[in-house]
Amino acid sequence: MTDQPPTTSRRAADLAPRRSDKNPWNWLLLLPIVLPLLVPVFNRAEPELFGWPFFYWVQLAFVVVGVVTTSLVHRAHQRGKRG
Amino acid sequence: MEGINTVELAVFIAFFVVVTALGFGAARWRRAENLMHLDEWGLGGRSFGTWITWFLIGGDIYTAYTFVAVPALVFGAGAAGFFAVPYTVVVYPLIFLVVIRLWSVSHVRGFVTPADFVRSRFDSPTMALLVAITGIVATMPYIALQLVGIEAVLKTMGVTGELPIIVAFVILAVYTYSSGLRAPALIAFVKDILIYLTIIVAVIVIPTKLGGWDVVFGAAEEKFSLSGTGGLLLPGTGQVQYATLALGSALALFLYPHSITGVLAAKSRGTLQKNMSLLPIYSLALGFIALLGFMAIAAGTEPIGADNNTIVPALFQQMFPSWFAGVAFAAVGIGALVPAAIMSIAAANxxxxxxxxxYLKKDATPTQEAKVAKLASLVVKLGAVAAIIFIDPQFSIDLQLIGGVIILQTLPSVGIGLYTRWFHRGALVAGWVVGMVAGFLMLYSVQRVGPDGTVVKEHFAGSAFSLSKLGFDTTTTVYAGFLAVAANLLVVVLVTFVLRAMKVDDGVDGTADTDYTAEREDPSVRDLPDPLGETPTTAGEGSGRG
Structure with missing residues (x-):
């Protein structure tokens, strides 16, 4: 413990260049977060698919929504990095 | 269950031997110059690419206990047990932008644990200690539960007694000691190939044998309407619990030290982002695994010795030829070793x-750190074995339930702290205390009432807290962890206002804004000559100490 000023913070700014992880595509991530939480909407048996009640197959379908949206956002970030 | 099924056991042991060899060989895999550094032993050199990270985090999150307990829950309660699916859907988009910030700041500052981050960000050794203790306490019962997974499989094969579990864990402890994080990363490959093989075969073979999916769901519906508990759909009062449990568990998942270990071991931000979109493939598998519970109902499978956790192994034994049941059991057994290893490494870190x-040795060298971590990982695993042998396994299950609630209480400092430093360090401590107490009291009050109205389990009988206990006129239940972290956040915000108004010193941020978006190619603190002339590698924590 010394009474030197904390120089490390300022030096860190030199370490990494200023960047941003903001991207309009990020909003897409809300879809797979909100959908699976709307339980009353999908807590039903009909319509069935291959003998599966709606409640079960739709939640597996949400997995696909999650994969697609996160992949799209990842791509957008990659493009942003190059551009 | 007369005696031991030798074919199953032979296949199981054969896989176990292969995995043990891999575990020891892992020390040589992607060899580092020096394993005696925590970055190497505890984080695999921070060098794992997309595939290894996928297997590692997958092995971390989807554990043997998951494979055994989720279908057991679905078998017993129906729809409510399916929460594991929305939980693992919500988690990846939720943390997509968060974990990469954690990765970046840890890369620049050389953090190994979430508590390292809190220490430097909020300049608060107290909060860091609380985060570390919370992490260790939440992880320990999780490790013990992995043993419950192995036990379920052994029981089904007719192997009883504690010796086999002790042997398995001693072997695990020894190769984790020598190979560090590289061991579970390598073994995770075997685990997942076996798991996916088992699931694909099970999902095709079992419903076909039973007469189709409608027969499976039909049998489940009949059972639930007869017994009067559970159901194919959620009761109206259980919907909020379902959603809050999914969301609360998702928020908790990446606060667990073992998940963070998996994240920090990745080599770049891109690796992690790619993984956030690839990891849900496990959730798809988990959905099918959950439905094994209904298949067991349709097949008339009986759990062994009234232990619902044996339902999936018992179903496999009933449906598959012995040799393939052996493969499936090996999948579950190895599925226990991978997370147990990562968890013990995380706790040791x-x-x-x-x-x-x-607190004990401020000037510890990296070699000393690695040595202590290796020994600590041994102690943690022995503790887990002791817990299973000497204490009722139910106690571990209760503890793990509490674990999920208490780890959530690190959300303001570890999670939200990645975005803002507005919270005052004193307020974070106050919020943590309130959240812990509230969460514990709520869980303590949860009872299980049997169909005849008598109380079957007095305390800790689940995480569904009835809002009526707070005076609300409703039968709705909510996930206790969710309410606890809400109370925590409220206190953090209020106390921050107060402390700021009183102008209480809130320390110095040891991180810079640009740290949070740093890429792999950017230099880290340890590339710089040490400014204060301390021991060469402590620049990371030296920061922020004004």
Missing amino acids: LFTRNIYKE
Whole structure:
């Protein structure tokens, strides 16, 4: 413990260049977060698919929504990095 | 269950031997110059690419206990047990932008644990200690539960007694000691190939044998309407619990030290982002695994010795030829070893960095740190074995339930702290205390009532807290952890206002804004000559100490 000023913070700014992880595509991530939480909407048996009640197959379908949206956002970030 | 099924056991042991060889060989895999550094032993050199990270985090999150307990829950309660699917859908988009910030700041500052981050960000050794203790306490019962997974499989094969579990864990402890994080990363490959093979075969073969999916769901519906508990759909009062449990568990998942270990071991931000979109493939598998519970109902499978956790192994034994049942059992058994290894490494890292180095030996060299961490990982695993042998396994299950609730209480400091430093360090401590107490009291009050109205289990009988206990006129239940972290956040915000108004010193941020978006190619603190002339590698924690 010394009474030197904390120089490390300022030096860190030199370490990494200023960047941003903001991207309009990020909003897409809300879809797979909100959908699976709307339980009353999908807590039903009909319509069935291959003998599966709606409640079960739709939640597996949400997995696909999650994969697609996160992949799209990842791509957008990659493009942003190059551009 | 007369005696031991030798074919199953032979296949199981054969896989176990292969995995043990891999575990020891892992020390040589992607060899580092020096394993005696925590970055190497505890984080695999921070070098794992997309595939290894996928297997590692997958092995971390989807554990043997998951494979055994989720279908057991679905078998017993129906729809409510399916929460594991929305939970693992919500988690990846939720943390997509968060974990990459954690990765970046840890890369620049050389953090190994979440508590390292809190220490530097909020300039608060107290909060860091609380985060470390919370992490260790939440992880320990999780490790013990992995043993419950192995036990379920052994029981089904007719192997009884504690000796086999002790042997398995001693072997695990020894190769984790020598190979560090590289061992579970390598073994995770075997585990997942076996798991996916088992699931694909099970999902095709079992419903076909039973007469189709409608027969499976039909049998489940009949059972639930007869017994009067559970159901194919959620009761109206259980919907909020379902959603809050999914969301609360998702928020908790990446606060667990073992998940963070998996994240920090990745080599770049891109690796992690790619993984956030690839990891849900496990959730798809988990959905099918959950439905094994209904298949067991349709097949008339009986759990062994009234232990619902044996339902999936018992179903496999009933449906598959012995040799393939052996493969499936090996999948579950190895599925226990991978997370147990990562969890013990994560707990060891926390102990070493945030207790040993912080309080016991401030000038510890990297070699000493690695040595202590290796020993700590042994102690943690022995503790888990002891817990299973000497204490009722139910106690571990209760503890793990509490674990999920208490780890959530690190959300303001570890999670939200990645975005803002507005919270005052004193307020974070106050919020943590309130959240812990509230969560514990709520869980303590949860009872299980049997169909005849008598209380079957007095305390800790689940995480569904009835809002009526707070005076609300409703039968709705909510996930206790969710309410606890809400109370925590409220206190953090209020106390921050108060402390700021009183102008109480809130320390110095040891991180810079640009740290949070740093890429792999950017230099880290340890590339710089040490400014204060301390021991060469402590620049990371030296920061922020004004």
